[in-house]
Amino acid sequence: MRKQTLLPISKRPLPTEPAWLHETSFLLEAGIHSAKTETTYRAGLRLFADWLQHFGRAGYSSKNSWPLSPDGLDTAVILAYRTWLIANRAQATVTTYMAALLGYLNYLDGMDALPEAVQPGKLQRQLARRPIERSQVEGVIDLDEARQAMPQILTYYDALPLPPQNDRYNRRLSLLRDRALVHVLYATAARISEVVSLNRSSVDNGYAKFAMVVGKGNKPRALHLRENAGPAIRAYLSERRDANPALFVAHSRNAQAARLTVTAAHNVVKKGVKALGLHEALSAHDFRHFRATQLLRAGMPLEVVQEFLGHSDISTTRGIYAPVLGVQVVSEWLDNIEASG
Numbered sequence: 399m400r401k402q403t404l405l406p407i408s409k410r411p412l413p414t415e416p417a418w419l420h421e422t423s424f425l426l427e428a429g430i431h432s433a434k435t436e437t438t439y440r441a442g443l444r445l446f447a448d449w450l451q452h453f454g455r456a457g458y459s460s461k462n463s464w465p466l467s468p469d470g471l472d473t474a475v476i477l478a479y480r481t482w483l484i485a486n487r488a489q490a491t492v493t494t495y496m497a498a499l500l501g502y503l504n505y506l507d508g509m510d511a512l513p514e515a516v517q518p519g520k521l522q523r524q525l526a527r528r529p530i531e532r533s534q535v536e537g538v539i540d541l542d543e544a545r546q547a548m549p550q551i552l553t554y555y556d557a558l559p560l561p562p563q564n565d566r567y568n569r570r571l572s573l574l575r576d577r578a579l580v581h582v583l584y585a586t587a588a589r590i591s592e593v594v595s596l597n598r599s600s601v602d603n604g605y606a607k608f609a610m611v612v613g614k615g616n617k618p619r620a621l622h623l624r625e626n627a628g629p630a631i632r633a634y635l636s637e638r639r640d641a642n643p644a645l646f647v648a649h650s651r652n653a654q655a656a657r658l659t660v661t662a663a664h665n666v667v668k669k670g671v672k673a674l675g676l677h678e679a680l681s682a683h684d685f686r687h688f689r690a691t692q693l694l695r696a697g698m699p700l701e702v703v704q705e706f707l708g709h710s711d712i713s714t715t716r717g718i719y720a721p722v723l724g725v726q727v728v729s730e731w732l733d734n735i736e737a738s739g
Contacts, residue, residue, distance in 0.1 A: 406445055408452040413464040416440075417447035421465060423661050424505040442495035443502060449479055468506060472515035476503075477524050496525075508683035509660055510591035510613065519717025541684065542722050544677035548688040551670035552580050563637070568649035574634040575658070576666045578627065579646055583667070583682055585626035587689035587707060589613070590682045592621065594658050596645040604631030619708045690715075691722050 403412040416422055421443055425436050447466055450458040456475040458466065476499070483492045503521075506512040555577045561569040582593055592611045600609040601623060608620040623631075631645070640647065640655035647655045648662060667682040686707065693703050704715040 405448040405452075407448045408460065410448075410460065412444075415464040417444045417464055417466060418502065419465045419467055420506065420509065420511065421502065424502050426661070438494055439498035439501070442498035445495060446479060446499055449482065450475070455479075468503075468511070469513050471503075471513050473517045473521050473524070476516065476521060480525070504683065508590050508681075508686075510589045517711070517714065519711065519714035522717045541677065541679060541687070542691065544680060545684050545688040545691070547674070547676050548680070548685055549584065550674055550676070551667060552577075552584055554670045554674055555580055567651065571634075571637060571649040574630075574637060575646055575649065576669075578630040578634040579658075579663060579666055580670070580685075581627040581630040582621075582623065583685040584689065585623050586621040587686045588621050589686065589708075590660050590663050592708075594644075594646055594660055594663050596621075597643045598635060598645050599643065601631055601645060603635050604628050613708045617708070617710065619705075622706065687718075690719055694719055694723055 404410065405412055417440075418424075421440070425439060447458075447464065450456060450466075451460050451462060455478065456470045456472060458470060479499075480492070480496055483495060487495070503512060503516060503518075507518065512518075555573070558573055560573060563570055579593070582588070582596070583590070586593065588611070592613055595611060596609055600606070600611070605628065607624055607628075608622045610618055610620055613619045635645075638647075642655045642657065644657040646658040646663065647653070648658055649655070664682045667680075667685075670676075671678065671680045690703055690707055693706065694700070698706075700715055701712055703719070704712045707715060709715045
C-alpha cells in the first residue's frame with residue numbers, strides 16, 4: 399500500500415492528479431529530461447497550488463479539485479506568492495520554484511491560454527526590481543545566445559531526404575508537414591496555438607502573404623507568412639489527399655488526418671533541437687522570441703514589433719525584449735571603446 403503524502407502547507411492528503419491544467423505537457427515540452435529537475439518543478443507547482451488554496455488567494459479554496467485552472471491567476475497574486483516564498487523558503491528553492499512557475503506561465507502564453515490578468519511585462523519588471531539570483535531562470539536574456547541557432551531547425555528539416563510517395567506510414571507527408579510548420583513558426587513568430595488553428599483556406603493554399611487568426615483575448619490579427627513559408631506550405635498541400643480543412647494534420651496510420659495538436663507541433667521543434675544538439679530548453683515558442691529580437695536589432699520600431707507579435711500592450715513588448723537590446727547596446731559600446739583604447 400502506497401504511503402499517503404501530505405501537502406506541504408495545508409497538510410491535506412496529496413491529490414493523485416497534477417496540480418494544474420497542462421502541467422504534464424508543460425514538463426514534457428519544457429525540455430526537462432532530468433528526473434530530479436522534473437520532480438522539483440512538479441513540487442514547485444504543487445506548493446503554489448497549496449498556497450493559493452490554503453490561504454484562499456485569488457478565489458481558490460480547498461474545495462477546488464486538482465488539476466486547477468489557471469484562469470483565476472493575476473500578476474498581483476504571483477508577486478505575493480514570490481514574497482511569501484522569499485520569507486519562508488531557502489534562496490535556492492525560491493529560484494527553482496519561481497523558475498517552475500514562470501516556465502509554466504510562459505508555456506500557457508505559448509498555448510494562448512495565459513489568463514488576461516497575468517501581464518508578462520509588468521510581472522517581469524516587478525521581478526527585476528527584487529532579484530533573487532536571476533529574475534527568470536532561462537529567461538529571454540539567458541537564452542538569447544542559444545536562440546540564435548533557431549534558424550538551423552529550418553535547415554535541418556529542409557535537408558532531410560524525402561521518403562518515397564508510396565510509404566505506407568506517411569513519413570513523406572509528415573516530413574513535408576514538419577518543414578511547412580517550422581517555416582510558418584519562423585515567418586510569423588506566432589503562438590503555437592495560433593499556428594495549429596490555421597486552415598488551408600486562411601493561407602490560400604500557400605499563396606497568401608498573411609493569414610488572419612483570432613489571437614489572445616479573442617482579438618483578430620494578421621500572421622505575416624511572406625515568402626518564408628509559402629513554398630513549404632505549397633509543397634506540403636500539393637501531396638495532401640484528405641478532406642480536412644486544417645492546414646496541419648496528423649499523418650500517422652491511426653490519426654485519420656486529425657488537426658495537429660499543440661503538443662505534436664511542439665514535438666516537431668523539440669525533435670530538431672535534440673537532433674542538432676541545441677540548448678535543451680529551446681522549444682517552438684523560441685521562434686517567437688528569436689524573431690522579435692531579430693527584428694528589433696534590425697531597427698524595426700517597437701510599436702511595429704508589438705503589432706507583429708499581437709501584444710495588446712506595448713509595455714509587454716518593451717518589458718520582455720528591451721533588456722536583451724540593452725545588453726547588446728552596452729556590449730557594442732564597450733567593444734568599440736576597448737578596441738580604440
